[in-house]
Amino acid sequence: MYGKCxxxxxxxxxxxxxxxxNIFSWTSILVAYFHAxxxxxxxxxxxxxxxxxxEPNRLVFLAALNVCGILKRLEDGAGIHRQIQDKLLDSDLEIGNALVSMYGKCGRLDLAKQLFNCLERRNVISWTILVSVFVENGRRRETWGLLRSMAVEGIKPDKVLLLTLLNVCSSRGVLDEDSWMAHDYIVKQKETIES
Structure with missing residues (x-):
């Protein structure tokens, strides 16, 4: 209650x-600090x-991975990844997405993409996370290749992904080729999302 307030x-x-x-009291205090x-x-x-x-549970691992990404604490994140592997939780989609996000936010796009490729199944959230970390790390050109691969896989973008692409348009304050590509993609996908 105090944490939520x-x-x-x-x-x-x-x-x-x-x-x-116990695990519930530890989870509560960790999540209280995370949400604050x-x-x-x-x-x-x-x-x-x-x-x-x-022993950490799934919620604790998710919160800890998010924190490592936010703080760009690669070493801590890699240690948590090893613990997740030991507990055989790395096949969980949400955990996998959190790992992709953490490595990407820590600047290790190679590991983020490798983990993404190893996910047993991927959804629009998985793709949005991968596209986001490439955009955040200034790798906008590679973003278009990811979007093409996403289309081949039959995944339709959601509003969050389109907002991520708007970041490409606004991040430099100039209209360049990437900005026009993002704009064209958003316009073409807008009808898909609205229907």
Whole structure:
């Protein structure tokens, strides 16, 4: 309750008063810090949880991977990836998407794309994440190849992906070839999304 209200000090005090902390109490405090935007503290709680011998669950792994991407903490993210592999959770689509995002945000587009290619199944969220990290890392030209591959796979873009492409148009404040390509793609896909 304190965490959802953004009162992390009170949430921490309530957490500290728990004599026997379990996965639910650790998840609550980690997510409280994550939602408050206190990402360093969230990652710190993750490491404390591991030291306390508590096994992370799927939600904790997702939050920790998101934090590593936001903070660009590649080493921590790679360590969490190894833990996920040990628990055989890397075939989970949401975990796979979070791994692609984390590696991409940390600038390791090679690993992000490799993991993306290894996903047993992919959805529009998977594609949006991959396109987003390429755009964020200034690899706009390769974005068009990804969009072509996405079309071949029969995946239709959603509004989030189109907003990501609008970033291509607005990021430099000039209308260049990439901007026109993004605009044309958005116009062509708009009817698909509205129907």
């Amino acid at each position: 953004g009162r992390t000090d009170e949430a921490q005090r309530a957490f500290d008063s728990i004599a026997h902390k 935007g206190l990402h360093n503290q969230a990652l710190e709680r993750f490491h404390q949880m591991i030291k306390a011998g508590v």
